[in-house]
Amino acid sequence: MGGQKNSFLRESFLNELGPVVSVPELEELRVRYLGKKGLLTAELKNLGGLPPDQRRTAGAALNETKEFIEHALGQRKQELKDLELSRKLASEGIDVTLPGSYVPPGRVHPVTQTLEEITDVFVSMGFSVEEGPEVELDYYNFEALNIPKEHPAREMQDTFYVSKDVVLRTHTSPVQVRVMQRKSPPLKFIAPGKVYRCDADISHTPMFHQIEGLMVGEDITFSNLKSVLETFLHRIFSPDVPVRFRPSYFPFTEPSAEVDIGCIFCKGTGCRTCKGSGWIEILGAGMVNPHVFEMVGYDPKQYSGFAFGMGIERITMLKFSIDDIRLFFENDIRFLGQF
Numbered sequence: 035m036g037g038q039k040n041s042f043l044r045e046s047f048l049n050e051l052g053p054v055v056s057v058p059e060l061e062e063l064r065v066r067y068l069g070k071k072g073l074l075t076a077e078l079k080n081l082g083g084l085p086p087d088q089r090r091t092a093g094a095a096l097n098e099t100k101e102f103i104e105h106a107l108g109q110r111k112q113e114l115k116d117l118e119l120s121r122k123l124a125s126e127g128i129d130v131t132l133p134g135s136y137v138p139p140g141r142v143h144p145v146t147q148t149l150e151e152i153t154d155v156f157v158s159m160g161f162s163v164e165e166g167p168e169v170e171l172d173y174y175n176f177e178a179l180n181i182p183k184e185h186p187a188r189e190m191q192d193t194f195y196v197s198k199d200v201v202l203r204t205h206t207s208p209v210q211v212r213v214m215q216r217k218s219p220p221l222k223f224i225a226p227g228k229v230y231r232c233d234a235d236i237s238h239t240p241m242f243h244q245i246e247g248l249m250v251g252e253d254i255t256f257s258n259l260k261s262v263l264e265t266f267l268h269r270i271f272s273p274d275v276p277v278r279f280r281p282s283y284f285p286f287t288e289p290s291a292e293v294d295i296g297c298i299f300c301k302g303t304g305c306r307t308c309k310g311s312g313w314i315e316i317l318g319a320g321m322v323n324p325h326v327f328e329m330v331g332y333d334p335k336q337y338s339g340f341a342f343g344m345g346i347e348r349i350t351m352l353k354f355s356i357d358d359i360r361l362f363f364e365n366d367i368r369f370l371g372q373f
């Protein structure tokens with residue numbers, strides 16, 4: 035009877051083992067035969083009911099079957115593990131012949147391009163480059179530039195106040211004062227950087243960039259100012275663009291001028307960009323006000339100088355025919371990728 039039982043157990047086990055394709059399925063099978071309530075375990079429990087002479091041979095046979103099943107389970111388990119590993123290796127393998135993924139190259143922002151171009155022109159004329167803080171004392175942004183408290187010029191520049199005496203600089207002109215305090219003439223530098231005004235529309239953003247320029251020495255004249263700025267504008271726009279100086283007012287220069295170029299779009303005949311005037315305003319400039327020299331301890335009888343300031347976004351917009359300043363700060367690569 036024992037012999038039949040054993041061969042039946044082995045056969046049914048092997049039949050069930052055949053289609054097993056996963057480790058969890060294999061475990062289920064193990065439990066079904068060798069678990070506490072397993073088929074083979076039940077037979078082992080039955081041994082107690084047999085007469086002692088049969089018990090011995092039946093027990094030995096059942097143990098053999100048990101070893102047979104354990105061995106078969108172990109073997110299949112290893113096979114399944116090997117299979118899984120080779121599947122994993124195949125699916126996670128790296129095909130070194132596949133083309134790499136494309137990382138698009140970055141571009142220099144158009145405002146930075148213009149800034150670098152302007153800087154190059156002035157450096158080639160012997161100007162050095164200076165910097166100053168963006169969070170600035172009211173004193174440097176206004177007072178020392180001859181813009182006292184209550185001066186109407188303060189209202190021209192919608193100032194972000196950090197505290198009563200501290201502002202986000204509204205222009206790069208305070209760098210003039212800081213450098214003059216630190217160094218003695220002769221001086222010849224530009225100062226590019228970010229400036230802030232509480233203003234936002236198609237041609238204004240709360241943060242934008244300016245370049246300031248200052249030249250101070252013993253015999254600096256308005257002619258020097260004209261020739262430096264004409265040279266600059268001819269190099270940045272085109273060698274034949276007309277340049278004109280229009281009388282204007284800035285508290286820190288006297289006399290002051292606004293500098294226009296002939297409209298590069300209509301060549302002076304009048305269009306939407308130049309509002310029909312044929313001219314486009316590019317920068318502010320003038321001879322340094324003697325009062326500013328006095329405040330930094332320079333003798334205005336000994337020294338004279340000129341200063342100028344311009345917005346970099348504005349020049350970039352003209353150079354690339356961009357009609358909305360906000361495009362510079364949206365970081366849309368479809369826009370930025372064009373320059």
Ligand code: DAH
Pocket residue numbers: 204205206207246247284286287317318319320340341342343344
């Ligand atoms: N700071 C002036 C502004 O932001 C621009 C300017 C005008 C700067 C005349 C100058 C200057 O140095 O001489 O509008």
